[in-house]
Amino acid sequence: MATGKSPRSLRPVCVAASAGTVNTGAIDPLDAIAGVAAEHGLWFHVDGAYGALGVLAEGSAARYAGLARADSVALDPHKWLGVPVDCGCVLLRDPAVARDAFSLVPAYLRDEGAGDLGWFSEYGPEQTRPFRALRAWATMAHLGRAGIVALVERTVALAHELAELIERSGDFALLAPVTTSIVAFRHCPPGAGDRLDELNRAIPAAVQRRGRAFLTGTRIGGAEALRACLLNPATTTGDLEMLLDEIRLVTRTPHR
Numbered sequence: 001m002a003t004g005k006s007p008r009s010l011r012p013v014c015v016a017a018s019a020g021t022v023n024t025g026a027i028d029p030l031d032a033i034a035g036v037a038a039e040h041g042l043w044f045h046v047d048g049a050y051g052a053l054g055v056l057a058e059g060s061a062a063r064y065a066g067l068a069r070a071d072s073v074a075l076d077p078h079k080w081l082g083v084p085v086d087c088g089c090v091l092l093r094d095p096a097v098a099r100d101a102f103s104l105v106p107a108y109l110r111d112e113g114a115g116d117l118g119w120f121s122e123y124g125p126e127q128t129r130p131f132r133a134l135r136a137w138a139t140m141a142h143l144g145r146a147g148i149v150a151l152v153e154r155t156v157a158l159a160h161e162l163a164e165l166i167e168r169s170g171d172f173a174l175l176a177p178v179t180t181s182i183v184a185f186r187h188c189p190p191g192a193g194d195r196l197d198e199l200n201r202a203i204p205a206a207v208q209r210r211g212r213a214f215l216t217g218t219r220i221g222g223a224e225a226l227r228a229c230l231l232n233p234a235t236t237t238g239d240l241e242m243l244l245d246e247i248r249l250v251t252r253t254p255h256r
């Protein structure tokens with residue numbers, strides 16, 4: 001170890017759990033992890049950069065049990081909320097902790113008369129910073145709570161619809177259960193045999209090059225996988241069918 005200390009002398013300070021992983025959108029058992037963190041006096045952080053807003057979907061809320069126990073939650077409005085990049089944020093149970101960690105203004109010089117907000121630059125590593133909050137505020141003011149809930153529920157429903165199309169297809173396989181709005185799957189055309197990894201690895205770039213749909217690639221359980229992240233509520237069933245057809249089209253091989 002670089003510290004020269006034995007693992008026994010190293011004390012963890014924080015537990016980080018996921019509320020919506022990148023690959024599959026899976027959610028950790030947040031309540032159980034919060035319990036472990038509380039038992040050992042650890043900071044409990046939740047990475048909800050992509051998935052935290054899923055808590056607003058009626059059918060998904062139960063999966064997020066324990067989110068409210070977090071000391072901090074990372075949440076990117078530039079993801080599910082559709083705010084132009086870059087606009088990430090962190091929600092803190094006790095903002096004073098971040099202020100004490102990052103502020104360059106010693107506590108004895110702080111202008112407490114200005115209220116407990118201080119400058120945003122006192123709450124993170126960034127000193128000079130643009131007015132990102134305006135974009136987040138404008139989006140939230142425009143959509144309202146009901147609009148945000150509708151956006152989240154619609155995109156979750158679209159992900160389930162895509163998963164159903166995949167399961168009914170005969171030439172695609174779902175690689176993970178859909179828990180948020182991410183669908184992890186794989187194209188398995190008849191006759192592909194042991195070329196499945198090679199074939200799926202080539203799909204994302206080929207689909208992107210055609211310019212009609214966008215999906216990314218990843219590896220899940222050692223297998224090349226495709227990943228569709230549904231964030232646009234204007235997406236239609238026809239768009240989902242078109243995505244699968246685009247994949248079929250770019251993988252069509254002479255022997256098929």
Ligand SMILES: Cc1ncc(COP(=O)(O)O)c(C=O)c1O
Pocket residue numbers: 020021022047048049050051076088
């Ligand atoms: C779960 C999760 N955490 C963190 C990140 C990183 O977010 P950013 O690119 O805004 O730093 C992402 C985005 O890709 C993500 O999906």
